[in-house]
Amino acid sequence: MINIAVLGYGTIGSGVVEVIDKNSDGISKKVGDEIRIKHVLDLRDFPGDRVESILVHDFDIILNDPEVTIVVEVMGGVEPAYTFVKKCLLAGKSVCTSNKELVAAHGPELVKIAKERNINFLFEASVGGAIPIIRPLCSSVTADKILEIKGILNGTTNYILTQMDTQGWDFDKALSKAQELGYAERNPEADIEGHDACRKIAILSSLAFGRNVNYEDIYTEGISKITAMDILYARKMDCKIKLLASSENIDGKYYAMVAPFLVKSSHPLSGVSGVFNAIFVKGSEIDDLMFYGSGAGKLPTACAVVADVIDAARHLNENIQTIWSEEGLALTGCENATRRFFVRVSGKRSGCEAKINEEFGEVDYIEPEEDTEGFGFVTPALAEKSFDEHLRNIPNVLGRIRFE
Ligand code: NDP
Numbered sequence: 001m002i003n004i005a006v007l008g009y010g011t012i013g014s015g016v017v018e019v020i021d022k023n024s025d026g027i028s029k030k031v032g033d034e035i036r037i038k039h040v041l042d043l044r045d046f047p048g049d050r051v052e053s054i055l056v057h058d059f060d061i062i063l064n065d066p067e068v069t070i071v072v073e074v075m076g077g078v079e080p081a082y083t084f085v086k087k088c089l090l091a092g093k094s095v096c097t098s099n100k101e102l103v104a105a106h107g108p109e110l111v112k113i114a115k116e117r118n119i120n121f122l123f124e125a126s127v128g129g130a131i132p133i134i135r136p137l138c139s140s141v142t143a144d145k146i147l148e149i150k151g152i153l154n155g156t157t158n159y160i161l162t163q164m165d166t167q168g169w170d171f172d173k174a175l176s177k178a179q180e181l182g183y184a185e186r187n188p189e190a191d192i193e194g195h196d197a198c199r200k201i202a203i204l205s206s207l208a209f210g211r212n213v214n215y216e217d218i219y220t221e222g223i224s225k226i227t228a229m230d231i232l233y234a235r236k237m238d239c240k241i242k243l244l245a246s247s248e249n250i251d252g253k254y255y256a257m258v259a260p261f262l263v264k265s266s267h268p269l270s271g272v273s274g275v276f277n278a279i280f281v282k283g284s285e286i287d288d289l290m291f292y293g294s295g296a297g298k299l300p301t302a303c304a305v306v307a308d309v310i311d312a313a314r315h316l317n318e319n320i321q322t323i324w325s326e327e328g329l330a331l332t333g334c335e336n337a338t339r340r341f342f343v344r345v346s347g348k349r350s351g352c353e354a355k356i357n358e359e360f361g362e363v364d365y366i367e368p369e370e371d372t373e374g375f376g377f378v379t380p381a382l383a384e385k386s387f388d389e390h391l392r393n394i395p396n397v398l399g400r401i402r403f404e
């Protein structure tokens, strides 16, 4: 019998208990032993719930229980998660977590402690929900040099953008529904301002490039400024708006960014809808790999956490190697990245056409289908820095979105 404890009985924690209960026979066969949930830690009580009799409010009960060998951390946030996880690892208990805030902030240290103790710190569910991406990066593609990672890494924002586009919902309605469905972070600002995707691309980049990428160094923009009008223009240009997270190794210089992009309908990422996520990994020899699946949600994510529990149970006194150096990786700014931009302007086109052409040369003008004020235009490809300089001279700009 392998005893585990679950820290946090919210969306994912209750999913972990449900998956283990539902699939206990299959899980036991895969582990070669029975997995028993001995304790569940939460702040609240759950009268009448399946976990009522195993619920604890004192973390020390779990820490000091020598029978507990694997701890699942699904509380979220950096503290007290970091303190609890570190104490568990130092006490010789393996930890499986879905908490990207924790992993992005303390990943290398926790990986190191697990290695020193010959146990495991596993975090497959911290990126891409149900999508296997951490394991492939740590084991399947290690023979190659990774050049680029690009994808949709946040389920909530992809759900919001999809509902705005296909159902005509406004932003707030789509966000409320994403919260109701259990996709959003406790503070959904992390989703809509891009911080969640930023932490995820930092984790993937650290594993892919072999040195630690500090998420605070990544240029990040969210989707809170995207309006129904932007979606209308996107449709006119045969595009979808997607929050993309990317990182690249170009001739030994490393770049990373999170921002909304206009993606042509012919691009595979444009068809990734709702809560689904997709991640491209480009290697110098393997070329493109694409990973696709549910990026958030109770049971899909819980399955990824439980798969880590199974792996930890199969390797109780053996560290599964994760290479995540504490040495930092310096990122180069994106100001020289060259791309086209869509710009939306209020007022009449005739009033500022000359100025736009003077600043940007030949642009493509886009008129909205509906009888609305304003117009849009698409610039030729130019560096971010140069675009910003020219845009400053254009009056009445309502917003701009990059083209993928
Ligand atoms: P929830 O807020 O639903 O659950 C967290 C649970 O932990 C709550 O029941 C909360 O109790 C409890 N908790 C918080 N602090 C403590 C504490 N100090 N001691 C004991 N219990 C505590 O979050 P989710 O389940 O949605 O997410 C959990 C983690 O998984 C997060 O890191 C999230 O980013 C990540 N994740 C979530 C996904 C999703 O689809 N939801 C997908 C992938 C990853 P209370 O409510 O009383 O505060």
Ligand code: HSE
Pocket: 126, 127, 128, 129, 153, 154, 155, 156, 157, 183, 184, 185, 191, 196, 295, 296, 297
């Ligand atoms: N809030 C996150 C998302 C959960 O929507 O992608 C999955 O990490």
